Amino acid sequence: MVIKTWQGHPHQPFQMGSQAVPNPLRIAGIGANLGGVAGDLDAVRAQMNELIALGAEVVECYASDLGVVADAGLIPGRVAELREICAERPLAVTLHAPIPIDFMDRENIERHRAAARVSVELAAEIGAGIVVIHAGRASPEAWARDADGLLAFERDELSALGDIARDAGLRIALENISPNPAVIAGRLTSYSLDPAALARQLALVDHPGVTGCLDYSHANQGAGLLDLDPVAGARAMAPVTGHIHISEASGRPAIPSIAAQHDWMYFGIGDMHAPLGSGCMDLDALADVSDVLPGTYAILELQRHARAMLGDSLTRLRAFAGHVNALDRAA
Template identity: 35%
Template sequence: MAVITHVGFNVTAGDGDLTRLEQSLAQIADLGADVAELSLFGHDLIAGGRVIEGRAKALAEICAKFPLRYTAHGQIVSNFMDPVNLDRHKAVAGAMLELCERVGATVLVQHCGSSIIGTAPYRQAVDRMEREALAEMAEIAKGRGVRIAFENIFAVKPDEYRQSPAEIAETVRAVAHPNLVGLIDFGHAYIEGTRLGLDWREEVRTMAQVTGHLHLHDNFGLPYTMSEFFHPSESVALGIGDLHLPLGWGDIPFDDIFAEIDILPGTALIMEIGERFATERAESLDVARRLAATINARGVAAAA
């Protein structure tokens, strides 16, 4: 079995207009990609933790039009370290797992939690709360035929607690559920490594051992020392922040990284490179397929 089984792009989050979703999927299919990652958080598919039936049917009909595999991205704000809203976060995640099953999406992306830094006992308590929620949702995911992919994020405030990639690997191992895997976002790891002074490449190598989903996009590993820009192109010009650039526009050494990581079989490689860079997507797809071939060749050799 190939390690990386399909390569593609995320669907740009819309404003609830499902015709825009169809257009976005058509563009991804026309590029010859294998998979599209649905931005379930951006299409008004859930209200108060419940699936909206009519829109769910429309989503399934649209997805069926294209020769693509599907994964899905959960709520950007989803946070299993939030005790006040935890039940609501879990209800929405459960509804998204239902949507995944209905469209045949095999993965639901779940962002790692966020809290205040607090004391060591406090961090242990929110870590435990998140692990319990992940275990509960992974069991629901098992019944839906979906894997939850737990994604590393970066903090944007000095007093914000986020788990590093290596700590996320610890969480996945502690939950120890077959329907929970890690999701490496290389751009996020680069930014957080710079912010915390970590060896981010070592962090990625550690997380790779439990990883079954990948997010690729480029940046310069610079935290948000500025947060307000008149136009998005200004942040690109400065190289600041989570830029989601075409591969090769930043300075992430993807060739070196893919030569040194080992990940789980059945992994999807998703480029989070939006339609703003439509003219560069084809070139990034070629690069991503070459990177996937590097890992797959190593996997075949190991199995021989």
């Protein structure tokens, strides 16, 4: 692994120990995820350039889509090209590790560990300050039998990975999951469907290399499934949140007979990844309770046809960030 000493970035105020670059803003920059690039690094260049033209400060890359890792090892030439692409552009970079990583899957934990660790290695190579990983999942039966043991197992894994991340000058951001098709079908469940439960887990982890990733859309969906208040969930998780994902969702669970995510925005179900301003969520109410950690980035997550509304959504996200940052001035 290449271990980097954090040198700062005009839009990337990393805050950890003696390397802290203070920034008084809770939301220090906004941006968006890359759309599907399928390993095409020219597409990475083009999409980053589009974000710069739209005034974004941050880009989030999905690790599995970049085509730079095989068998949990870096592909050197590909990583070198990606590193150059990132270094040449005035964008802070964050990395979303593969969604299937699951620190509650004890049977296959060595594969999950390897995938998580190479994600940290990749992040260090390309100058990413955050690696997003989804919270653990388990079958309802396993959860009912040993919830405390699964949570403790995940904490141990996160602490070990947090050590690696801290030494690399970055952080792990643990994200609340959505009610995905496996959850809807009853095959899996996750404590993180309730962001308040994820906040409690993060408080117990209590590691400088581990923070929370609050996905407002996922929280809205989890609230719809569990009959919770999404604003209360956001309020509970905000104090341990160092990274944000945002898009709009109705809160209605997915329907098994409508299997293609491409159709979910149209039907108003599941993980829609709808553009901001589509009216599915009360963004002002969420901003009111989002006293997230200083230096947090807010990442817009849009997919496919919704990306045609990227510019307008970024404008709305900047207004959301301004609302959050104004909370300190009003206090």
